Amino acid sequence: MKTLTSHKQVIWFDDTLIDESTVKHAFEPEFWHAQNKVLGSAQGRGTTWFVQTDNLPAALRHYHRGGLFGKLVKDHYWFSQWHQTRSCEEFQLLQHLVKAGVNVPQPIAARAVKRTVCYQADILTQKIEGAEDLVGILQKHSLQREIYVLIGEQIRQLHQANVNHTDLNIHNILLDKHNKVWIIDFDKCHIEPELGETNLAVWQKSNLDRLLRSFQKELTKRHIHWAEQDWAALEMGYHK
Incomplete structure (x- = not known):
């Protein structure tokens, strides 16, 4: 820098x-x-x-x-x-x-x-070329289970880097034309201290809970193509 x-x-x-x-x-x-x-x-x-x-x-x-x-x-x-x-x-x-x-x-x-x-x-x-956020994609069609697994894996990597994404929602997760998962918008986010927890830390659970609420909100607000089993696939990717 x-x-x-x-x-x-x-x-x-x-x-x-x-x-x-x-x-x-x-x-x-x-x-x-x-x-x-x-x-x-x-x-x-x-x-x-x-x-x-x-x-x-x-x-x-x-x-x-x-x-x-x-x-x-x-x-x-x-x-x-x-x-x-x-x-x-x-x-x-x-x-x-x-x-x-x-x-x-x-x-x-x-x-x-x-x-x-x-x-x-x-x-x-x-600028991530050819990418669209999950809201835009899910308004048009559902996603395969494998994509949700990839999303979960990427969030796990984010957390393994000790980064607390305080506004993790489906507007801030993108898919490009190769179905590569991207995470954006890190204003007000921060690195958490390494405490060596073996279980899900409070801040990690808070990120995931916020993301789940985002899916549920857009299901009602924008009628996205999403179901509870999609969240289970995301969790599978996160915990792999």
């Missing part, structure tokens, strides 16, 4: 994926528009821009608050230290997971900009 520090701004980046001259401008959508390298966009709390870097397609995301407080303070966070900004933490967490062999987007660059006592943040990560 390389670092660029300037007046009230720090950029962290992987110089094997993006060069220093590009990364200085990489967090401004206008930069990519001017080069005709915008591939598309998606709406969530804000706009995620999909752009073509020199090395790989990428997703550019500005950090926005959610919930009731997010309606009052859209994109500012209390500043304490640079390495504790959400962009830096997510960048380093993704690096940890890539090294551990978990299927997550490669982190390309992250930025934090100090605004008096607060900061704003952005992150640029690999």
Whole structure:
């Protein structure tokens, strides 16, 4: 990880994926528009821009608050230290997971900009080509049992890397055209200490319970093609 520090701004980046001259401008959508390298966009709390870097397609995301407080303070966070900004933490967490062999987007660059006592943040990560989240897929058709086993295996790998995904839901699990399972959206997630438990830790069970509730919620809300036996197959993959 390389670092660029300037007046009230720090950029962290992987110089094997993006060069220093590009990364200085990489967090401004206008930069990519001017080069005709915008591939598309998606709406969530804000706009995620999909752009073509020199090395790989990428997703550019500005950090926005959610919930009731997010309606009052859209994109500012209390500043304490640079390495504790959400962009830096997510960048380093993704690096940890890539090294551990978990299927997550490669982190390309992250930025934090100090605004008096607060900061704003952005992150640029690999765009998983040809991938769709489980919600979109399950609205169209059911999945084979073997896919749920693969999903369970990938979550197990995530947990073996001691990463607590505090918002594990079926919007954050993708399948690409080769049925490879990817896990995304690690904002506010963190590495848990290694306690050497032989049984399922509280945080691991909490992740799985949250994911199960997500399946059940979308079954009612969006009428996805899912049944309880699919969860049993996912658990089988997790406990293999």
